[in-house]
Amino acid sequence: MRDARDVLARYYLYANAGDWDRWCDLFADDMVMDEQLAGRIEGRDKLRSMMAGMEELYASFENIPSHFLVDGDEAAVVSHISARSSSGKPIEAAAMNYFRIENGRITYLANHHDTQPFQVLSQS
Template sequence: MTSPAARTDAIALLARYYAAFNAGDWQGMLDCLSEDVAHDVNQGDRVVGKAAFAEFLKHMERCYKERLEGIVLMASEDGTRAAAEFVVHGAYLATDEGLPEASGQKYVLPAGAFIGIEGGKIARLTMYYNLADWTRQVVGE
């Protein structure tokens, strides 16, 4: 049976997660995740587990400085599925493997996430943004 608060709880979880992101509070983000979280990296592989996600955050912190604006959060009635849409305002700080050279280029990129929630934690995070758009912005085309 669906709890009347399930949708509200899911939205509150995501609000905490994205507020932690914007604050650079990596531990706060990790606290929102299940131990075996599945992270589908945009146009990349799935990585599983909080430790793998923490490594991803370290990598992102080295290569990018990002802030999310215009965040819109949505959740299913039962609170097990959710989505987030936002605009990433970022700077490309250090060259990421397989991507163009970094020199502090700025970018503004629409993005989103599909999220699975289990036991009050984010159990799956599937990210999406348009890599071709990001590449055009950082190479100056």
């Protein structure tokens, strides 16, 4: 079974590689995510179908963590997102994620960041 730090490392590794299938595999079947832009997402199958469209939204996407704080099965990660919309417009945003990890899977994720930089996605 993976510990929380390993799950977090893989979360960012897979996201930055654009490996959204393996990224989704990190979540429990009955996961819940409160995502700043997409709202509440319940269930890994729904998450997987949403993530299938990432290549259409972003020409590039990178989320680089700077601080990991882990306390048992809870964690917080401070990171920076650098991306380009499908039309090439830059996106730069500081982010903060809160995770609950049980039995080596993410059961809950709350994502917080400035939404202003992501408005270019609706303009693309």
